[in-house]
Amino acid sequence: MSKPIKTAITPTREADYPEWYQQVVKASDLAERSPVRGCMVIKPWGYALWENIQALLNKKFRATGVKNAYFPLFIPLSFMEKEAAHVEGFAKECAVVTHHRLEPNADKTGLVPAGALSEPLVIRPTSETIIGDSFSKWVTSYRDLPLLINQWANVVRWEMRTRIFLRTSEFLWQEGHTAHADSKEALERTTRMLDIYADLAENYLAVPVLRGRKSDSEKFPGAVETLCIEAMMQDRKALQMGTSHFLGQNFAKASGIKFQSVLEKEEFAWTTSWGVSTRLIGGLIMAHGDDDGIILPPRIASSHVVLLPIFRKPEEQAPVMDYINQLAQALQAQSYHGIPIQVEIDTRDIGGTRNWEWIKKGIPLRLEIGPRDMAADSVFMARRDKQPHEKTSLKRSDFLTQITSILDEMQEALLEKARKNLSDHTKEIDDPKAFYDFFTPEDTEKPEIHGGFAQCHWCGSASCEAKIKEDLSVTIRCIPFDNPPENGQCIGCGQDSKERVVFAKAY
Ligand SMILES: [Zn+2]
Missing domain, CATH: 3.30.930.10 (Bira Bifunctional Protein; Domain 2)
Known part of the structure; x- marks a missing residue:
């Protein structure tokens, strides 16, 4: 098991x-x-x-x-x-x-x-x-x-x-x-x-x-x-x-x-x-967000990278910190979509908690750097949108040339994932029973989870809209600009309709 x-x-x-x-x-x-x-x-x-x-x-x-x-x-x-x-x-x-x-x-x-x-x-x-x-x-x-x-x-x-x-x-x-x-x-x-x-x-x-x-x-x-x-x-x-x-x-x-x-x-x-x-x-x-905390898209993130020095002996501290400070300067000298790369350095000696705090805070990149990485002139990198234990060793120079494209890749991956969520849970529905089922939670223990966005015909009447709201706590979120004109029957009353609108539960 x-x-x-x-x-x-x-x-x-x-x-x-x-x-x-x-x-x-x-x-x-x-x-x-x-x-x-x-x-x-x-x-x-x-x-x-x-x-x-x-x-x-x-x-x-x-x-x-x-x-x-x-x-x-x-x-x-x-x-x-x-x-x-x-x-x-x-x-x-x-x-x-x-x-x-x-x-x-x-x-x-x-x-x-x-x-x-x-x-x-x-x-x-x-x-x-x-x-x-x-x-x-x-x-x-x-x-x-x-x-x-x-x-x-x-x-x-x-x-x-x-x-x-x-x-x-x-x-x-x-x-x-x-x-x-x-x-x-x-x-x-x-x-x-x-x-x-x-x-x-x-x-x-x-x-x-x-x-x-x-x-x-x-x-x-x-x-x-x-x-x-x-x-x-x-x-x-x-x-x-x-x-x-x-x-x-x-x-x-x-x-x-x-x-x-x-x-x-x-x-x-x-x-x-x-x-x-x-x-x-x-x-x-x-x-x-995921089950480990938030994930900040790089283009809006409070900060882009955190540098986490690792040293086991006191004499390792000074050279590791030198290496880290130089790396931070090299990063800050670069810009990401017109903004200097924002760097955090966390020197707190609190063991694994430190890494997890940054995971929960959603910073896009975490870099662990110890004497071994220094000797190899490399960095050990983890991306917040990947599994917490998935880490890559990169040459320091490669990291510096690749960081903006790594951040862009992460930005794109987050957008793609959100797009998939939207398209997976958006459905065109024409049958009133299917519409009611769509918004009825399958699991009564989790009343929050239901179908998603229903693209349905609506006659334009406020009373029809009010009845659906009353029955299902579902409202018309918008009449999308991208929906083409299309003849159909209102999901609420069956009368003629000229376009689909988006019904959903909302915050
Ligand atoms: Zn209607």
Whole structure:
């Protein structure tokens, strides 16, 4: 009988996927729970990932003319009320500030809020209304358009059930807001920013995505159209990784964003908004993690290589460290897709734990270097996407010339694996019974594991969509751009349909 393989994470994905996720986050040193319910502390290893995402997006946004700015955390309640659908959509998640001072309580044992505000302030769940107020002052003529602004910020949405990175009451994000003279240009901007998100997901995070639009009931509150990218996690559930909204003139009318047109007519602007959040990190964990921890795709990794010196006698230490420091310098002098190779050196004398910590943290390459490797002028390399014990001895010079292609190979392998997961668990389904079976877990002990993405015909009716949601907790994730027009019968009611949409359970 073969012994079960011991894994660094308990439970395994197979045994209990949701619990595996919590344990992986903990073991990987990315983030931890905070004393404030539903909030998280992002640790340096996790924050470095966010900074890499920021750097990448800033570069891509700037290339399309977008500039960064910053707007207040507080939004007057009256601003939120200006757009009816918007306030209705966010009302249940709003955190509200009503006081501005603390005073001793009656028996002097503690403090109580005093100094009620004349108007309550909402802590931004999103910033359309407060940014719209600024835009209304900045835009007077067609010459002021397009106005292309992004802000990096935290937002608060009071969530009842939270999961670190995926759904937290406070999270970090970027929100882009643009104003245009006509709808065509605003629609083009909406698609263009979605394409940037798709590029980030696929080419950097190595997560393949479906690009499409949302059904009316899944739209952003107040939007005319919401475009999205949707990815499949290893448990076959969908994760919305980014959205881009065409807001029409709804918010321009609510905030008074008006301009004099070329024909000297007063017109309302057409606006867009688009965002991605720290949720992307949750997606990265769930798309690539294994039973030993997370696996960081090299193009977004917090760091690329860790050098682990090995010496058994004290006199070996100095020469090994010299060799390692020189190697680190040679690596840092090289660039990987325009970024200097990031190197960690871990000199802690803690035995095998050291190697396993780096496995759990998902660093792409681990190099063990001892006196024997030094004598042979070589390195002993392990790749995080391979088995933990699979190691290769390479000449130092070969390693230095090959490292960027090794990292690219790993990046490609992760994307391929995720693509396979997506295609293996996406099915075209036309029979209603097969549809219900697809989303019914085979194993009642593992309610999380079901079919995946179902490409089905849908008549377009919201009540039909609601019934499926009610029955199966399955929603329309997107109406993919790539689906060709095709006549068929709605999976819910049998009425005529002109295209397939993607149904799935979602985070
Ligand atoms: Zn229907």
